[in-house]
Amino acid sequence: MSYCKEEGKDKIVFLTPEDLQKPSTVTFPDEEDPPGLMLPNGEINWDCPCLGGMATGPCGVEFREAFSCFHYSSAEPKGSDCFESFKAMQDCMSNYPTLYGNDDKPGEDEEENEVPKEESKESSNEESNSENQTKT
Secondary structure (H helix, E strand, O other), X not given: OOEEEEEOOEEEEEOOHHHHHOOOOOOOOOOOOOOXXXXXXXXXXXXXXXXXXXXXXXXXXXXXXXHHHHHHOOOOOOOOOOHHHHHHHHHHHHOXXXXXXXXXXXXXXXXXXXXXXXXXXXXXXXXXXXXXXHHO
16 A cells, blocks of 8 residues: 655655556646747846846946847847947946956057068068079
8 A cells, every 4th residue: 555654845655566557647747948038028038048147247237228229129220229328338348358358458469460561571581582592
């Protein structure tokens, strides 16, 4: 004979071999797909992992305003009426360079990759001299 006993929050069920022979009658509810960026009611899902926490960081208010403006924009090209919102978001993010990544000053990468003109002239002269020597 099977029976059930409860110990605190736990429920312990003892089954007989006959009970174990019967197929289970337990049914589980259908799993719903988790909502993505948009909720079923058409609103933006600010908890979506696809936003990477941007909606809750120190610039979360500015991000939500800019993202909402772009998403609901009917201007052509899309989002062209959201310049001020994106500018505010960019200004906020520039105050947190370690959190939002780009702590370089604009143009630093370009300067590092540029070869000074004098060096490039010297190397091209050396190359042309070595080519002339191999031809003779």
